Amino acid sequence: MAMIEAEHLRKHYRSGDARVMALDDVCLTIEAGAFVVLAGRSGSGKTTLLNMLGALDRPDAGALRIAGHDLLAMNADERAAFRLHHLGFVFQAYNLIRVLSARENVAYVLQLRGMGRRERLSLADHWLAEVGLAEFADRRPDQMSGGQQQRVAVARALAAKPDLVLADEPTANLDSHTGAELIDLMRHLNEREGTTFVIASHDPAVIASARMLVTMQDGRIVSLEER
Amino acid sequence: MLIYLRLGWRNLWLHPWRSALTSVALAIGIAALIFLTALNEGWMQQVKGNFALTLTGHVQIHARGFEQSHRLADSIRHPDAVIDYLRKQAGVMEVAQRLRVSGLASSAEGNGGAYIYGVEPEVERRLSRLAEMLSAGAWLSPRGGHELLLGDGLADRLHVALGDKVVLMASMRNGEIASEVFWVRGLLHSGVLDIDDSMAIVPLGMAQHWLGMGEGVTDIVLRARDAEAVPALVRHLRQHLDPGTWEVLSWSDIDPMAQQWADFADAYTWVVLLIVILVVLAEVLNTMLMGLHERVREFGLMAALGVRARQLFVMVLWETVLLVLFGGTIGLLLGGALVWWYGLVGIDLSRFAVAFSFMYMEPVIHPALTVESCARILGAALCGALVAGVLPAWRAARLEPVEALREW
Incomplete structure (x- = not known):
């Protein structure tokens, strides 16, 4: 079953008088349960594509379906609801709400979904244990390292059992050892939970972990490699 | 949330x-x-x-037309029945009668215009603050008689002191002028010009006799139990007293200044x-x-x-x-x-x-x-x-x- 069906996506930005083509006729199909890495140099369009897949941005043209839902037919509120119920995010940095503890950060999305207090806190503790942070549950982001914060973000992304987890340069601010641990964790959870992961990165360690590698250049997909 | x-x-x-x-x-x-x-x-x-309590009272009840004319011809001739009714009202703390008339006060050394009030000495003491303003002498005695309280400014103009004689002169109901002799029993100081410079207070019975009023009065004055409830009390009284006979006024109707x-x-x-x-x-x-x-x-x-x-x-x-x-x-x-x-x-x-x-x-x-x-x-x-x-x-x-x- 296809998790992502992107057809002829186009997106351009204005930079001064110049017209920059961020996505140029991108077509991509990703099956459910895949572990995909979008690779490419800065400005290649991988973050723009990730934003499209995350219903955070809209293409100028093309068609996009995620888990069977037509994203381009949705208004802003519907896209917000779609993100809440179908997607999980791990960003490059500053992933967490700084006034909430690790447990509250994980439970926050569950609460937005309407889950009861006891159930969501229990689930948050479970996922913090899954990412090896059981003893950090009561700490706030500024009391944790960058790697620990990224693992909390992974726990938050997975706790709500999303169809798709999107990660934008998740290892960019981590040392290589911590970055490798994070990738191992995501890979492990992908295999165990069957959740689809799409990661935008130019980190060689992340690229090496891909089961499907999509390489982009100047807004176009230049290679697609199944491993 | x-x-x-x-x-x-x-x-x-x-x-x-x-x-x-x-x-x-x-x-x-x-x-x-x-x-x-x-x-x-x-x-x-x-x-x-x-x-309200210096002089006006919380509510005043007059015979229809008195507030406009201020003539004794528009006085209340038989106040007892309405006073009985007013005393039975829950919001009413005290009811007093007054006879009010403008006149002239004269002594051996001077004279001046005066607001002359005939009051019930004991009831007035409970209703208004007039008794608190006594700066010299004593309040009117319960038995009444030819006793007079003067505003201290008026007393100065008349050059009189406690125990001195003063003649008050005013129009009777029928328009004739009547005068009566009083002796100064006390002086009032309120800080309010109208009271200090013009007020002359005598016992109600004496004023009624002097001015040929029988049992007639010009004002029935109420003190309410709760000053905030005065508007409601006034509304209630206006509903229950015949507007063709009576006028019911709150203190702010009489003088809106405060x-x-x-x-x-x-x-x-x-x-x-x-x-x-x-x-x-x-x-x-x-x-x-x-x-x-x-x-x-x-x-x-x-x-x-x-x-x-x-x-x-x-x-x-x-x-x-x-x-x-x-x-x-x-x-x-x-x-x-x-x-x-x-x-x-x-x-x-x-x-x-x-x-x-x-x-x-x-x-x-x-x-x-x-x-x-x-x-x-x-x-x-x-x-x-x-x-x-x-x-x-x-x-x-x-x-x-x-x-x-x-x-x-």
């Missing part, structure tokens, strides 16, 4: 100094407003109470309230906009996680309301404590006593706080908070997640 309250509260204390300073500014503003309002309320209660002072003071308090709230809320708006500027990425993250624009709007609005509620509550407690303390000990302004007595004020003011005043101030602060919160909330709600997430 709880999560937004929790987020709002914690976000406020991310920058404790900033939030504390804003809260302190709010607290001082609200406390000052509470105290100012209570001070105003305290002295306006004094002014209205003193004004009520206008109170209304002016109230309007003045509103203006001060508005200015203070505007200044304080400018501070709140500044705090919230600074917070918004620092948290753009956080709002982007929340939007990315699925928080809707209107939820972000409500969250930021809650933060503003929490900030104002926090500062406002401290201000309310601080202001309430000040009002409580000064309500007990009073604020001694006796160095301004002369000016105050002219305005029916006492030299010691006791601030008085009402629930309505507190609700008005806190309500205004909260309304202001909502207004001040709208701009940052609107900006937060309008953030595009992609743009916001790029902020560092």
